[in-house]
Amino acid sequence: MGVIRPVSGGPAPGYSDRVLGSAPVGLTSAQARRLLDDNGPNHLPVQRPMPWWRVLGAEMLHFFAVLFWAAGVLAFVAGLPQLGVAIFVVIVLNALFAFAQEARAQRASEKLRQMLPRRARVIRDGISVEINAEDLVVGDAMLLAEGDRISADGEIHRAAGLAVDTSAMTGESVPERPGVADAVYAGCFVVEGEALVVVTATGDHTRLAGIAGLTSERQLPTPLRRELTRASRVIAGAALGVGAVFFAFSVIFGMPVAQGFLFAIGVTVAVVPEGLLPTVTLSLAMGAQRMARRHALVRHLEAVQTLGSTTYICTDKTGTLTQNRMSVVRAWTPRGAAVIDGVGYQPTADVVVAPEAERAVRDLAAAARRCSTGRIEQADGSWQARGDPMEAALDAFAQRVGVLDTTDDRADQLRFPFDPRRRRMSVVTDGHVCVKGAPDAVLPLCRAESGAHAALTELTGRGLRVLAVAAGRTACRADRPTSPQDVEKDLTLLGLVALEDPPRPSVPAVLRTCRRAGIRVAMVTGDHPDTAMAVARETGLRLEDTDREVLLGSQLPDDLDELGALLDRDGLVVARVDPETKLRIAQALRRRGHVVAMTGDGVNDAPALQAAAIGVAMGRSGTDVARAAADVVLLDDNFATIVTAIEEGRSTFINIRRFLTYHLSDNVAELAPFVVWALSAGRFPLAIGVLQVLALDIGTDVFPALALGAEPPDKRVLDGPPVRGHLLDRAILVRAFLVLGLAEAAVALLAFTATFVAAGWRPGQEFTTGALMWSASGAAFTAIVLGQAANAFACRSDELPAWRLSLRTNALLVGAVAVELVLLLVLLYVPPIATALTHTGPTTAGFLVAALSVPAVLLVDAADKHRRRSRKGPAALARPRSGARR
Known part of the structure; x- marks a missing residue:
């Protein structure tokens, strides 16, 4: 090693003698070249991303998508290529839509790599030189001055008035004042003073690289993905069971085996609600747009519903609960x-x-x-x-x-x-x-x-x-x-000067709302425990009547089960937390069954944001790394925006249940004609065909279903804990199959029969084919569409009849039903579409009976809701709901 010598006849520019000193320091160029060859360049490790075709394949082959692939293939086998193509198009569009969301982990690591500066100043051969930051090696004497971003981990050899901003790395709100022999880390900023630092770690051996590795952890399936998988299994089981039953009936009634098999396939496809997949995707997209209007940017669509399932929020302190503005408040x-x-x-x-x-x-x-x-x-x-x-x-x-x-x-x-x-x-x-x-x-x-x-x-x-x-x-x-x-x-x-970082004014009310909503909140910060406790008390996170001590990150148990049990309470304050501990906290709480939302804005938050069920980053003060690792970005950095996002998330979950009920209801009406045909041994003709089922599922049903997905949040949606039940449960199945679906099915079969009766048909006679049969089929089809129009209004509430709900709160639904009725006229009367489906519209008698589907659905729905409210007692009968007319 050489001694520090003047550069071009003078000292190293910008550095004082207290930093440069006179003792030997630094490497020779030859030593640096050897170390660079041995250890590699100073950049973060580049993880090989998953090939695009594997990412896209994963989106096309999850269980919910496989159900529809199978339905599409069966449609082709049954001789229904139009249906098969339509189903395949739906699957591909959904996969492409989700494909764009799957590069988050790679982008987070890329942002971390970009944190390293391109240039660095070191002592080489006894003189100060500027080199590429990638050429730094262990043993280099690195010179730092105010405004520099540190290029590698190191140990301070000499320093003068050095202050380092480590908030992005540690969460500490005030710059640190490291001294000789203290460590500094890559990615931090020098805000004051100067130093000579001996490099101790570069590239993938730095602390920053450790964080990059943590952000690449794969996430567990979201609650919505798990629920959709469960729902698809239920639907698939039902479809296969119905198909098997109809295959048996067709053989028993003398139909050739091959023909019976194709018929059973058609029935199986008819049972699958093909419109459900695009409706879910588009509903989530609409929820994301509503959140964006309320300053919450959703980067991952399924996060819309996951927010609504949140049971535990781990929030940072600096810049999240506080304003990150130091101020003297007392002297x-x-x-x-x-x-x-x-x-x-x-x-x-x-x-x-x-x-x-x-x-x-x-x-x-x-x-x-x-x-x-x-x-x-x-x-x-x-x-x-x-x-x-x-x-x-x-x-x-x-x-x-x-x-x-x-x-x-x-x-x-x-x-x-x-x-x-x-x-x-x-x-x-x-x-x-x-x-x-x-x-x-x-x-x-x-x-x-x-x-x-x-x-x-x-x-x-x-x-x-x-x-x-x-x-x-x-x-x-x-x-x-x-x-x-x-x-x-x-x-x-x-005298004494006392400073504080004031909390955001909106935080106390937000925390009260979280408690009312059954959501536990804990402060997880890298800051000093006394400061953290003071902010917790001032914001209302820590109630005055509690005597719990602040938990320190270094004292938390290593066992995840033990850690989860320790953290499973409200109002906790965990201080002096490093990135690895934050990650373990998220893992422990998820292991205990919580849906964890982790908020943060710094580099130190990125691993936990990635590992949590829902990562929430700050948009203004947050680092690029935190934003890239998060599912949701708060554009206004306002902790209160989390509440509105959770409100939208819960509303989205309820809305998905609404249009799931809506979609499943007409499946009963679609299946009923096949059941009657089978029970009559083929003597009662099929009222509708498979192509008409397709027209219902991915035609007339789609727009009202989407409008149901836009139903505004109930004002009491945050009163009580999040819904922990299944997306598809017994209540939905009973309401869709035994109440709404049966009403539609009964009127559809009645309209079909009434068409023949009006033409002179009497029981015991053979049904005629030709134009009258097509008109009767058109009447049954019309009855189902009109029943679904009424059903859209009925599904808006689980408690109130449709006529007690204000149309002003969801004007989009009125327009959607109008579009549905226009589509009905197109499908009945506009060739060549009408020719492929019904050939002709219903007769006057058939249409009048079909129109009864509207009052039938509304009255049966109201009776069922009254019955369910009565079982809950008088209070439920008298309680008004949001959206009811005042």
């Missing part, structure tokens, strides 16, 4: 105290101080400002921090109490930067010294400190960050070398 002096009520970094505020303490508070503020490195400045119409947020807060404090001098900018000052071992800094101007730092590092240097300890206890008990400020006289001069110990003695305590 104590021996002559009295002051309370400062200001907004952000604005230089004006309401200051409450006793007259006898006014001058002492100003002296305190002036000394604190003189001994700080941050400033506030006006930019883009608002006051912002320049430098360390805490240091800038001292400048704002001074201006708020009327201190406007600029002696801190004088060139003849002697400054001793903050040192993590001394835990204080000092400034000498014209023989006057100001010292600022941790109270336990400043108070012992003061001649008198009467009352300071009591004040310190009171302020820290509020969870405030406290600094002590002292002043004195010194004979030391700025132009003569000296040491901090020579000036930091025989001081007079000016």
Whole structure:
């Protein structure tokens, strides 16, 4: 190794002698080349992404899609190519839509790689040179200055006034002040000072690379995917069972085996609700659009419903529950105290101080400002921090109490930067010294400190960050070398300054709503436990009557089951949490059965965001890495937006149940003609055919189903815990098959029969074929469509009859039903579509009977709802619901 020598006749540009020193440091070019060849370049490992065809294949071959593939193949076998093609198109479109969402883990890792800077300055061959950051090797002497992003992990060899912003990595809201032999990490920022760092890890051995590996963890299936898989199994089992029964009947009644098999296939396909898959996808897309209008950007469609299933929220503190704006709120002096009520970094505020303490508070503020490195400045119409947020807060404090001098900018000052071992800094101007730092590092240097300890206890008990400020006289001069110990003695305590990072005003109400909704909330942060506890109490996360201690990340159990049991309660505060611990917290809670939403905005949050059931990132203050790993991005960084997103998620789950009921209802009406045909041994003709079933499922049914997916949230959707039942349960099956479906089926068969009766047919006679048969089939088809039109309004509520629901709350449904009726006329009367389906429309008698489907469905539905409310007692009968007419 060579000694540091001047560059082009002068010192290394931008670095002081305290950093460069004179001791040998750095590598030779030859050593660096060998190490680079041996260990590889300094970049994050590139994980080989899954081939696109495998990702697309996974979307086309999940169980729900396989059900429809089978239905499409069976349609071709049964001689119904139009039906088969339509089903295949639906599957492919859905797969392509979902395919775009599946590169999240790879994008998160890519964002992490982009965090590393392209250039770095090092000592090579004894001189300062700038190199590509990828060429850094272990042992390099890396030079850091204010504004640099650190390129590799390292150990500080020398430093002067160094402050490092690690908030994106650790969650700590205030920049750290590392000293000699302390570690710094790739991806962090230097916000103040300078340092010479010996590189200890590069590339895939850095701490940043460890986080990149954690973000690549594969996610478990979402609750919606699991429920759709279960529903598809139920539907598939029912379809196969019905097909087998009809195959047996057809053989028993003398139909040739081959023909009976094809007939059974047609029935099987008819039982599968082909319109369900696109309706689910489009409903989720509409939910995502509604969330976007409410400042929640959904990056993964199934996250819409997953949010509604959330039972546990793990939230970060800095920038999520708080505003990430340090502010002086209290000041104590021996002559009295002051309370400062200001907004952000604005230089004006309401200051409450006793007259006898006014001058002492100003002296305190002036000394604190003189001994700080941050400033506030006006930019883009608002006051912002320049430098360390805490240091800038001292400048704002001074201006708020009327201190406007600029002696801190004088060139003849002697400054001793903050040192993590001394835990204080000092400034000498014209023989006057100001010292600022941790109270336990400043108070012992003061001649008198009467009352300071009591004040310190009171302020820290509020969870405030406290600094002590002292002043004195010194004979030391700025132009003569000296040491901090020579000036930091025989001081007079000016007072204590207490700072806070204020919580967002909306958070307490949001937390109350979460509790009302049965959602547990825990703060999971890398910050100091006292600060975290203070924010928890101020926001209402930690209730005053609880005496639980703050949990520390380092003290959490390693066993996931034990950890899950420890965390399974509301209002927890977990502090000093690193990325790996956050990930384990998400895993432990999911293992305990919780649907976990993890919020965050920093790099440290990315692994847990990826592992949680729902990752929620901040859009404004969040890092690209966090946004790439999340399912939902809050565009306004407002914690309250989570509540509106959960409300939309719950509403989406309810809406999916609504249109699932709607789709399954007409399956009964579609199947009933086949049942009657089988029971009559073929003597009663089929009222509708398979192509008419297709026209219903992916034609007339689709628009009302989508409109049901747009039903607005019930005002009481957050009153009570999330629905834990299945998407397809006994209640839906009973309502769809035994109530709504039977009403439609009865009217459809009645309309079919009435057409023949009006033409002179009587029981015991043979049914005629030809035009009359087509008209009767058109009447049955019309009855089902009209019944579904009424059913769309009936499915809006599980409790109230359709006529008690306001149409204004879902005007889209009115338009959708109108489109459905227009489609009915097209399918009945416009060739060549009408020719392929019914050949002709219903007769007058057939249409009049078919129209009875509307009152039949509405009245049967109302009776069933009244019966179910009666079983719950008088309170349920009298209780109004959102959407009811007032």
